[in-house]
Amino acid sequence: MPENILMLQNAQIFQRDNLVLSNVNLKIDEGEFVYLIGKTGSGKSSLMKTLYGDLPLEKGTGSIVGFNLNTLKEKEIPFLRRKLGIVFQDFKLLNDRSVFENLRFVLKATGWKDDAKMKTKIMEVLGKVGMETKDFKMPFQLSGGEQQRIAIARALLNDPDLILADEPTGNLDPATSVGVMNVLKEIHDSGKTILMATHDYAIILKFPHKTIKCEGGELFEVMQQRS
Numbered sequence: 304m305p306e307n308i309l310m311l312q313n314a315q316i317f318q319r320d321n322l323v324l325s326n327v328n329l330k331i332d333e334g335e336f337v338y339l340i341g342k343t344g345s346g347k348s349s350l351m352k353t354l355y356g357d358l359p360l361e362k363g364t365g366s367i368v369g370f371n372l373n374t375l376k377e378k379e380i381p382f383l384r385r386k387l388g389i390v391f392q393d394f395k396l397l398n399d400r401s402v403f404e405n406l407r408f409v410l411k412a413t414g415w416k417d418d419a420k421m422k423t424k425i426m427e428v429l430g431k432v433g434m435e436t437k438d439f440k441m442p443f444q445l446s447g448g449e450q451q452r453i454a455i456a457r458a459l460l461n462d463p464d465l466i467l468a469d470e471p472t473g474n475l476d477p478a479t480s481v482g483v484m485n486v487l488k489e490i491h492d493s494g495k496t497i498l499m500a501t502h503d504y505a506i507i508l509k510f511p512h513k514t515i516k517c518e519g520g521e522l523f524e525v526m527q528q529r530s
């Protein structure tokens with residue numbers, strides 16, 4: 304029986320005092336891959352931010368990877384984020400250190416201490432995204448697609464229960480986007496649950512999954528296809 308990873312019921316998503324989405328009902332089970340689509344400004348990022356604790360859930364009920372979004376305290380947010388792998392459009396790598404050091408930085412910040420174990424974990428996640436030979440490179444020595452693979456590797460470091468990807472192909476050309484999607488496909492095939500915001504319809508056609516649309520301040524499921 305798949306476990307419920309994410310649940311929002313009658314939720315309202317706000318940016319300060321502005322109501323961005325209302326009547327949000329969304330359930331994601333373990334192992335699903337779900338797209339969140341919608342025009343610019345329709346609320347995709349605001350919904351994602353609510354899910355990773357960057358915006359409070361003020362109306363409705365919500366839970367994610369075992370955390371109650373209604374009662375989430377500031378000090379719990381780092382623990383929530385350890386169970387989430389978050390990938391952004393603009394990669395957000397630290398440009399002053401190598402790929403290896405970018406990943407080690409996250410492990411150390413999340414409590415890892417043993418150097419040998421950190422090295423093994425870093426090489427394992429780099430292997431998952433096909434970047435095991437790039438560990439010594441600086442981010443600016445990598446292409447956009449390579450940087451996004453590193454960002455995906457970083458998201459995998461703490462074995463997350465759910466990956467939230469906000470426009471992960473938004474800065475990439477079509478061929479590079481397909482390469483990054485193949486990486487996400489492999490990660491999904493290995494059992495991970497993924498929620499990905501995108502407005503790249505070519506990608507959705509090539510990699511079909513359940514798709515939820517933000518439109519007119521509400522969410523709708525637009526198609527249900529087997530992946």
Ligand SMILES: Nc1ncnc2c1ncn2[C@@H]1O[C@H](COP(=O)(O)OP(=O)(O)OP(=O)(O)O)[C@@H](O)[C@H]1O
Pocket residue numbers: 318319321323341342343344345346347348349350502517
């Ligand atoms: N920091 C903020 N403060 C106030 N309003 C905001 C803020 N960020 C976004 N908004 C507003 O919230 C609404 C939803 O924006 P959001 O960024 O969630 O949309 P989006 O669907 O992710 O768009 P895009 O595809 O361009 O990223 C928009 O009307 C936007 O102007």
